Amino acid sequence: MKMNKKEIEALIHRYFEAETSLEEEQLLRAYFQRDEVDEQLKIYEGYFNYFRSQGEIKAPEHLAGKVLQTIQKEANNKKGIRVLRLLSRVAAVFILGIGLWFLYKPGGTGEEIKPTASSIDWSKYEVKSEEEAIKVMQMALRKTSTELKKGTNIATTEIHTTKERWAFLK
Amino acid sequence: MPIVFFKSKVLPLQNKLYRLAVSMTGNRQEAEDVVQEILIKIWNKRDQWHLIQNMEAWSMRLTRNLSIDKLRSKHRRTDDIEEAYSLSDNNRLEKQIEAKFTLEKVSNWMKLLPEKQKIVLHLRDIEGLSYKEIAEQTGIDDNQVKTYLFRARKNLRNKLKALYENE
Incomplete structure (x- = not known):
């Protein structure tokens, strides 16, 4: 549709008033895309071409x-x-x-652990005579007596310490 | 299969999403990053696709929001966009605009538009959507869409006039 200058001017006026339809706006863009735009309307040429060119942009x-x-x-x-x-x-x-x-795993629980070292031969420690028995008994009594003495000494020391502390607290 | 749906219904939206991101951020590299992030985000939300009524509108909204976030974080380092627009006459950006009209200038003016005006103008003049469709995609009331569109076009027209009057 070929439009004259007056019609385009009227359309531009309505466009800026937001009164144009989509079709009319399309007509305006088409008009400014032409080579022979009226000299007085050239100020709008870049404006409408901007929107047309933006519409042609594609994503990279x-x-x-x-x-x-x-x-x-x-x-x-x-x-x-x-x-x-x-x-x-x-x-x-x-x-x-x-x-x-x-x-x-079967046999893996240690139930059948075999001793790796030879067992102790206790028979060689057995008392074989009466004399040897008396000696062993004397040794045992001596050891007991020594240990009992040690116990008395410890008890005496402890009593002394307690007494000293008690005196200090008083 | 989600991947089949993604390839047939989501990936074809990439051009629209990219154009929107370009309009919103004014930077193609940033727009590419935005769209890539959005497409991956959409894929990661594939278990929620059945809840989405309009995939395109949802994708556009995600793109718009992310673009705004990027723009805001960028402008926090410089100036606020709305303020930049209201002070545009004395603004450094404005002074950089050359005397002769070019596409680049409109692009610069677009960047300075308030966010709602920018998205409405983009969806109408670049994507060719009706007011109703714009309202659906942006969540802005039908009547408000027309108001934002009017303001956006008026803003750009004023810039255009000022440019030619100064020549």
């Missing part, structure tokens, strides 16, 4: 690929984490299994 071609790559990477990371978790569970069960096997 690599953008979608970049987004899909990020999504894929995240999915792989999550998958990796899931696999690691599964592997760690399997490893835990395996280790537990091995532990239990060693604990309960």
